[in-house]
Amino acid sequence: MNNNETIREITVINKLGIHARPSSMLVQIANQFEADLFVSHDGQDEVNAKSIMGVMMLAAGQGTKLQFRAVGPDSEELLDKIEQLINSKFNED
Amino acid sequence: MKSKKIFVTVQELIDGLGDEMKFKVISGFNGLNRHITAAEVNRPGLALTGYYEHFAKHRLQVLGLVEMNYLKSISSAEHYKRLAQLMQMRIPAFIIARNFVPLPETVALSNKYNVPIIRVPGVTMKVVNKTSAWLEDQFSPSTKIHGVLMEVYGMGVLIMGKASVGKSECALSLVERGHILVGDDVIKLKLTEGIFVTGYANPMIGHHMEIRGIGIVNIQSLYGVKSVRTWKHIDFVVTLEEWQENKSYERLGIDNKFIDLLGVKTPNVLIPVKPGRDVALLIETAAQNEKLKKLGFNVAREFNDHLIASMNKKNCKSN
Numbered sequence: 001m002n003n004n005e006t007i008r009e010i011t012v013i014n015k016l017g018i019h020a021r022p023s024s025m026l027v028q029i030a031n032q033f034e035a036d037l038f039v040s041h042d043g044q045d046e047v048n049a050k051s052i053m054g055v056m057m058l059a060a061g062q063g064t065k066l067q068f069r070a071v072g073p074d075s076e077e078l079l080d081k082i083e084q085l086i087n088s089k090f091n092e093d
Numbered sequence: 094m095k096s097k098k099i100f101v102t103v104q105e106l107i108d109g110l111g112d113e114m115k116f117k118v119i120s121g122f123n124g125l126n127r128h129i130t131a132a133e134v135n136r137p138g139l140a141l142t143g144y145y146e147h148f149a150k151h152r153l154q155v156l157g158l159v160e161m162n163y164l165k166s167i168s169s170a171e172h173y174k175r176l177a178q179l180m181q182m183r184i185p186a187f188i189i190a191r192n193f194v195p196l197p198e199t200v201a202l203s204n205k206y207n208v209p210i211i212r213v214p215g216v217t218m219k220v221v222n223k224t225s226a227w228l229e230d231q232f233s234p235s236t237k238i239h240g241v242l243m244e245v246y247g248m249g250v251l252i253m254g255k256a257s258v259g260k261s262e263c264a265l266s267l268v269e270r271g272h273i274l275v276g277d278d279v280i281k282l283k284l285t286e287g288i289f290v291t292g293y294a295n296p297m298i299g300h301h302m303e304i305r306g307i308g309i310v311n312i313q314s315l316y317g318v319k320s321v322r323t324w325k326h327i328d329f330v331v332t333l334e335e336w337q338e339n340k341s342y343e344r345l346g347i348d349n350k351f352i353d354l355l356g357v358k359t360p361n362v363l364i365p366v367k368p369g370r371d372v373a374l375l376i377e378t379a380a381q382n383e384k385l386k387k388l389g390f391n392v393a394r395e396f397n398d399h400l401i402a403s404m405n406k407k408n409c410k411s412n
Contacts, residue, residue, distance in 0.1 A: 027344065062408060
């Protein structure tokens with residue numbers, strides 16, 4: 001029960017993609033939850049979404065489909081928050 | 094705590110600049126407590142001819158070649174009258190440049206009205222510049238703050254933070270690594286030339302530091318004179334604070350944060366402290382990073398530009 005795994009695909013819609021500022025916002029949210037969060041795209045290796053350098057390394061531009069995998073008791077809430085953040089275009093466009 | 098001097102006495106001027114400039118007071122000794130209230134100095138040329146309108150009477154009056162020769166050229170009675178009029182305006186003091194010897198009338202009046210006369214060997218313009226620069230410095234706004242001032246890789250770093258957050262220990266660590274201590278605990282800040290904030294060690298404390306658990310140590314005797322200096326322009330401020338779990342700290346460093354020091358916008362780096370974090374190393378890194386920024390390189394921004402460019406390239410390919 002404590003190790004709920006939730007998987008969700010979220011598409012990046014903001015114009016500049018996940019550059020430094022969005023990465024820091026994403027990591028900041030991920031760090032507020034107990035669940036671990038991993039992210040990947042195109043079936044490449046997952047990166048830890050609690051690490052800012054890892055998230056930036058994805059170089060996820062506009063239109064990129066990201067696979068998020070959250071593991072932990074609050075994984076659902078975490079992914080809800082992440083989805084909200086990405087859909088809000090990081091308050092950018 | 095911001096304070097600004099409104100006057101310096103003639104005696105303070107002599108104490109501060111006398112040795113360097115070779116000031117010699119020759120008369121008017123009773124007037125050494127007179128107040129100088131302006132940083133500018135004045136050459137009283139026109140006032141000596143009898144034109145007193147707009148005469149800058151609050152300023153130090155510097156007599157040079159022109160004034161001295163003019164006084165020689167007029168009659169003794171005239172000399173007496175004009176100078177008496179000047180001295181009654183409560184001017185702070187006369188400085189006579191080039192070591193000219195004042196006429197007996199001038200000396201007599203100086204003693205009568207208690208206006209000191211100071212003789213200086215330097216040429217007039219030098220005397221004017223030096224004196225007004227010193228006065229400017231005295232009149233610039235200053236304040237005292239609680240912190241440690243260090244020079245790290247040539248950068249002036251003011252370390253601030255609550256008592257017992259580890260400022261002194263961190264400074265000790267930096268000195269151990271070869272950096273330079275300016276002062277600990279009470280630092281006097283002064284605005285110099287209107288743009289620099291300069292920090293000075295408290296002369297009483299000098300290069301002593303209090304380290305909890307050990308007591309008072311003297312950095313100069315422990316690490317040698319290479320490890321200390323008495324003043325430094327401040328390039329940036331490091332604020333140390335206890336790590337708070339739910340607070341989000343700077344992760345990128347793209348946007349600079351600033352703190353106001355005597356009206357000067359100074360870069361401010363907030364470093365959270367917790368066991369296991371080598372704060373001295375972090376400050377060394379921050380100093381090098383600030384140095385790069387000063388030279389025009391913002392590493393975080395360049396990294397981000399590069400990232401955005403590579404995402405654009407990828408998007409172009411896939412479209």
